[in-house]
Amino acid sequence: MAKTRKILHLDLDAFFCSVAEQLDPTIKGKAVVVGAKPSERGAVASASYPARSYGIRSGMPMGQALRLCPELIITRPDVRVCVERSQAVMQILLDIAPYVEPASIDEAFADVTILRDPIEQIAHGIQQRVNTELDLPCSLGGATSRLLAKIANGVGKAQQPKDKPPNTIAIVPPGTEKQYLADLPVGKLCGVGSRTARALEELGISTIGQLAASSKSLLSARFGKPGRDMWYHANAIDPSPVLPLPTLKSAGRQMTFLRDTNDPAELKLTLRRLSGEVGRQVRKAGLRGRTITLTLRWADYSTFSRQMTTRNAIDRDDQIYTAALTLFDKYWIQGELVRLIGIGLSQFEQTAWQWGVWEDQNAWKKAGSLQAVLDKLWDTYGENCIRRASDLDYQPAYYMYEHLRGDEYG
Numbered sequence: 001m002a003k004t005r006k007i008l009h010l011d012l013d014a015f016f017c018s019v020a021e022q023l024d025p026t027i028k029g030k031a032v033v034v035g036a037k038p039s040e041r042g043a044v045a046s047a048s049y050p051a052r053s054y055g056i057r058s059g060m061p062m063g064q065a066l067r068l069c070p071e072l073i074i075t076r077p078d079v080r081v082c083v084e085r086s087q088a089v090m091q092i093l094l095d096i097a098p099y100v101e102p103a104s105i106d107e108a109f110a111d112v113t114i115l116r117d118p119i120e121q122i123a124h125g126i127q128q129r130v131n132t133e134l135d136l137p138c139s140l141g142g143a144t145s146r147l148l149a150k151i152a153n154g155v156g157k158a159q160q161p162k163d164k165p166p167n168t169i170a171i172v173p174p175g176t177e178k179q180y181l182a183d184l185p186v187g188k189l190c191g192v193g194s195r196t197a198r199a200l201e202e203l204g205i206s207t208i209g210q211l212a213a214s215s216k217s218l219l220s221a222r223f224g225k226p227g228r229d230m231w232y233h234a235n236a237i238d239p240s241p242v243l244p245l246p247t248l249k250s251a252g253r254q255m256t257f258l259r260d261t262n263d264p265a266e267l268k269l270t271l272r273r274l275s276g277e278v279g280r281q282v283r284k285a286g287l288r289g290r291t292i293t294l295t296l297r298w299a300d301y302s303t304f305s306r307q308m309t310t311r312n313a314i315d316r317d318d319q320i321y322t323a324a325l326t327l328f329d330k331y332w333i334q335g336e337l338v339r340l341i342g343i344g345l346s347q348f349e350q351t352a353w354q355w356g357v358w359e360d361q362n363a364w365k366k367a368g369s370l371q372a373v374l375d376k377l378w379d380t381y382g383e384n385c386i387r388r389a390s391d392l393d394y395q396p397a398y399y400m401y402e403h404l405r406g407d408e409y410g
Contacts, residue, residue, distance in 0.1 A: 013165035015106035016046035137165035177236035182209030205318035254342025288313035297340035
């Protein structure tokens, strides 16, 4: 007889704001949002719970948020620190759960079926470690499926006071799944957006219980495969497994400029910096790739991508930059405003380097040795311990951490 599954969903409460408060304790407990200034096409990426009490939410234009709360504190995310905190949380999950599937930087699923302890006890253990070791609030939902675990987490958080992180745990006992779902609005189901919810209301369906009692064939005829899936989910049927992330198939980094730019020096400097980011990503994974992708987003929001394939698989910063620069020089039209620039590396291989007749093997080996030394220094002392002269004054917005009060925009 198969064991009853025990699935947990972990969500870091207002993660970016929580990290910002760690970096600057003076803003803790205040109305804080993470995002860019209104003059920089600012939108709210994350809002603290005190900020949410004013009606501020993710995705809201920053100007509107400031009107709701003139004393709002606006912070920029320190992406490196956020990634480090996220990885530390995932490591705690991996210490406890046999199977962990990160869903985003601040969200993950864990299958703890094989563990003997009750699911609620396991959830409390995870939460306590995240709270005490990392000083981060987190909420967990638990159930017999991924679907129910995520819904339970959302419902549990919604039932807590709005002025502070919920840091809650909500468990759906086995055998109560359909009853738990019955009175919830259909919009609580994953994949049911506002348009689908309106279409279901036209059919007289507003709750998950009503959806479960409806005709599967009718839903399939009206919505296709998503309609069939909705019926299964409404009936608490979700056998989807928790799967660890697959082997890395591509690596990439991109940056959106604060203001559209057509400055060749700034564009190439950013390209070099992104090449270094991609290089470190693939070297840490022990990979080399042959296909470089350059992505440019123009001022009108249209996006342009081109690829080239190198003769050998590469992983060094200078190799990636040289290939990316070749694409940039070929396809960027001088004077064209750029909103976003990105680099990707894919088609990973384990093959040995194929030497050309005129290639300098000693120079190649020296460059590889230098890259290895730089990686060791950066890993030990941080990436600011040694930098290119061209990078000394280079501070793209998403690496910066600062906060500004709403009244400074007056």
